[in-house]
Amino acid sequence: MDALFSSIGVYNPTVLPDIAPGPGWARVLYAVFLAVHVLFILGVFTRVITPLVWAGYVYHWLLQLRTGGAAFDNLNVFFLFLVCFSDLDRVWSITALLRPSSAARRKVSQFSARLIAIHISFFYFGTGLYKLMMPDWREGLVLPSALIGRWATPAGYWIGGFSMPPGVYAIASWAVIIMEISLPLFLWTRRYRLAACVVGSAFHIGIAVTLGIPDFLTCIAAYALFWEPAVLKNGMQRLIGTWRT
Amino acid sequence: MRFKLRGLLAFQSLLALLVVGSDLLLVPTQVWSALARVPSPLPREVGSLVCFGLFSNNSSNNMEFTLWGRPLGTGTNFSEWRQLPSDEFFPFSRGLQYNMMRAEVWGVNSSGQNQSEVHQALGNRVRHRHNVLHPDAPVTQIAYRHMAWPARAVGFHAGTNSPDAVVRYFVLTDVQ
Numbered sequence: 001m002d003a004l005f006s007s008i009g010v011y012n013p014t015v016l017p018d019i020a021p022g023p024g025w026a027r028v029l030y031a032v033f034l035a036v037h038v039l040f041i042l043g044v045f046t047r048v049i050t051p052l053v054w055a056g057y058v059y060h061w062l063l064q065l066r067t068g069g070a071a072f073d074n075l076n077v078f079f080l081f082l083v084c085f086s087d088l089d090r091v092w093s094i095t096a097l098l099r100p101s102s103a104a105r106r107k108v109s110q111f112s113a114r115l116i117a118i119h120i121s122f123f124y125f126g127t128g129l130y131k132l133m134m135p136d137w138r139e140g141l142v143l144p145s146a147l148i149g150r151w152a153t154p155a156g157y158w159i160g161g162f163s164m165p166p167g168v169y170a171i172a173s174w175a176v177i178i179m180e181i182s183l184p185l186f187l188w189t190r191r192y193r194l195a196a197c198v199v200g201s202a203f204h205i206g207i208a209v210t211l212g213i214p215d216f217l218t219c220i221a222a223y224a225l226f227w228e229p230a231v232l233k234n235g236m237q238r239l240i241g242t243w244r245t
Numbered sequence: 246m247r248f249k250l251r252g253l254l255a256f257q258s259l260l261a262l263l264v265v266g267s268d269l270l271l272v273p274t275q276v277w278s279a280l281a282r283v284p285s286p287l288p289r290e291v292g293s294l295v296c297f298g299l300f301s302n303n304s305s306n307n308m309e310f311t312l313w314g315r316p317l318g319t320g321t322n323f324s325e326w327r328q329l330p331s332d333e334f335f336p337f338s339r340g341l342q343y344n345m346m347r348a349e350v351w352g353v354n355s356s357g358q359n360q361s362e363v364h365q366a367l368g369n370r371v372r373h374r375h376n377v378l379h380p381d382a383p384v385t386q387i388a389y390r391h392m393a394w395p396a397r398a399v400g401f402h403a404g405t406n407s408p409d410a411v412v413r414y415f416v417l418t419d420v421q
Contacts, residue, residue: 003374008373009374010335010367010374011370012348012363012370067348067367068337068345068348082260126271133276133279133280136303142303148307149396150307150339150340150343151338151340157398160398212339212340
């Protein structure tokens with residue numbers, strides 16, 4: 001906290017005034033931010049809490065985190081903004097426990113969820129198409145250098161150390177390109193949705209494990225938005241039932 | 246009731262237009278730019294809303310920034326400078342730390358500074374933080390040392406002793 005968000009830290013604000021609070025206030029702000037996050041996760045009066053989560057994230061992002069120019073930060077800003085317009089605490093939340101809703105009130109608009117799902121679709125398609133345009137990706141040169149690069153974890157180096165023939169990396173690269181371009185189509189198709197979720201999850205978990213970038217795991221959470229609510233509800237009830245037995 | 250519904254519909258339409266419209270615009274723009282090998286006409290902070298392809302620049306080298314401070318009473322000879330622990334100033338993973346130190350701020354910050362001024366501002370803050378945390382060993386000037394070396398599968402720093410390794414210093418700040 002001190003190192004990034006306080007006046008004795010190394011920060012570089014974008015848009016915000018060029019003043020960071022003292023270490024004490026920076027810690028207080030961050031603690032409030034974390035507390036608000038907990039309330040958000042528990043689903044406590046989210047109409048108020050969600051905008052606070054978004055504002056807290058944007059504040060810390062504009063104060064320093066944006067300096068690195070990491071595109072995945074934008075996903076969090078974007079998703080949090082969109083869920084500000086959703087009634088996140090109507091069911092399966094502390095608010096719903098404290099104030100049980102009638103059956104009519106337990107129906108909410110899927111509008112924000114659909115927008116996030118549409119954006120995820122463009123995200124995958126866009127990155128896949130972009131990689132398709134890159135000669136280094138088409139020739140399978142990016143994966144082997146990424147696995148022994150500055151982002152690589154010990155797991156990445158372990159895989160990179162196998163001295164696999166270039167053809168293996170070329171196949172893997174094309175698999176990534178084809179997967180990213182086609183994933184939106186399969187996520188929107190009921191018959192192949194589960195397989196798409198499994199493949200996408202494996203892809204993002206692989207990135208987190210080998211390249212130390214866990215931020216795209218947000219996309220796995222967003223896969224739930226492609227499913228019909230009744231399917232999700234039945235699935236959760238079966239899961240809870242299995243857990244209880 | 247009707248007014249409320251119309252207002253909600255109008256707002257939802259606007260939001261949908263913003264999200265879907267920007268996605269429809271940004272994806273082909275970035276792809277076209279990549280195909281034509283020209284910079285995207287869009288500001289990067291806007292274009293990345295769709296998230297362009299990561300790891301799009303391939304290199305057979307590994308690269309690293311390290312921080313160096315000029316102790317009191319020393320000159321501009323970097324051999325006299327002291328390496329500062331990067332984690333104390335940029336507590337991130339190795340890949341993200343490199344990005345942070347390279348400071349690829351999109352556009353300019355609130356003061357209208359360009360990227361070199363951003364580096365100077367970061368350097369001043371590194372110096373200030375170091376001198377607050379280590380008042381017994383202050384530094385008067387901050388520099389980046391950028392090192393690039395052939396990547397090796399045995400480890401990140403494995404190739405640093407290679408004759409092909411290139412080291413450059415970038416002084417970020419004036420003398421305090």
